[in-house]
Amino acid sequence: MLKVKILFVGPSEAGKSVLANFLSESTEGIGSYLPTHAVRILEYEMPNFGGNGKGAGCRFELWDCGGDQKFETCWPALMKDSHGVVIVFNQDSPTHLKEIEMWHSCFVQQQQLLESQCLLISHHKPGNAMDPENLTLPPPLNRLQVVHSSLEEDPEDFRMEFVKYLKGITKLVNENRDREEMLLIT
Ligand SMILES: Nc1nc2c(ncn2[C@@H]2O[C@H](COP(=O)(O)OP(=O)(O)OP(=O)(O)O)[C@@H](O)[C@H]2O)c(=O)[nH]1
Numbered sequence: 001m002l003k004v005k006i007l008f009v010g011p012s013e014a015g016k017s018v019l020a021n022f023l024s025e026s027t028e029g030i031g032s033y034l035p036t037h038a039v040r041i042l043e044y045e046m047p048n049f050g051g052n053g054k055g056a057g058c059r060f061e062l063w064d065c066g067g068d069q070k071f072e073t074c075w076p077a078l079m080k081d082s083h084g085v086v087i088v089f090n091q092d093s094p095t096h097l098k099e100i101e102m103w104h105s106c107f108v109q110q111q112q113l114l115e116s117q118c119l120l121i122s123h124h125k126p127g128n129a130m131d132p133e134n135l136t137l138p139p140p141l142n143r144l145q146v147v148h149s150s151l152e153e154d155p156e157d158f159r160m161e162f163v164k165y166l167k168g169i170t171k172l173v174n175e176n177r178d179r180e181e182m183l184l185i186t
């Protein structure tokens with residue numbers, strides 16, 4: 001079975017743990033805010049999600065990282081062998097907009113991931129209106145795919161968009177695996 005590791009990073013209190021719980025269908029509900037310490041790993045499987053029709057399903061690991069920069073010393077260990085990076089933020093927070101440049105630089109650029117391996121999630125907490133038109137990001141962030149999430153308004157639409165992102169990642173992982181196989185054979 002194909003294994004795919006995806007990191008959830010971004011500012012504290014943005015909603016990373018809430019979204020990771022929702023996507024992995026964890027039974028943990030939304031409670032009062034509990035900062036994540038370093039990392040929490042959520043695992044789930046999607047049968048018939050092999051990417052190229054080869055494998056029987058896919059196992060995803062969502063690495064829900066703590067947004068506090070005091071965990072910076074753990075970041076290299078977290079990044080190791082990750083296939084994708086998801087940056088969660090709240091677009092109505094000016095400090096978040098500034099901070100995501102740092103998360104992108106540390107987790108995407110320094111790891112030399114492709115743009116298609118990174119996803120930005122503009123998370124809308126209850127009471128924060130969904131207004132995708134109001135989001136303008138500076139380069140290089142403006143080249144990345146952005147998905148809007150609102151668990152109150154349209155959770156399933158968000159899940160679908162996230163699955164599309166996972167499909168792209170799975171395809172990439174499969175292609176890399178095929179390439180490695182070919183190199184061993186030749
Ligand atoms: N009701 C509701 N509350 C939300 C939602 N998203 C975030 N919250 C609230 O915001 C708090 C912070 O969200 P978390 O997901 O814990 O934030 P985080 O990004 O994981 O923060 P760190 O672990 O410190 O990096 C939650 O405990 C909720 O109280 C949402 O979609 N609905």
Ligand SMILES: [Mg+2]
Pocket residue numbers: 016017018034035036064065066067
């Ligand atoms: Mg958290």
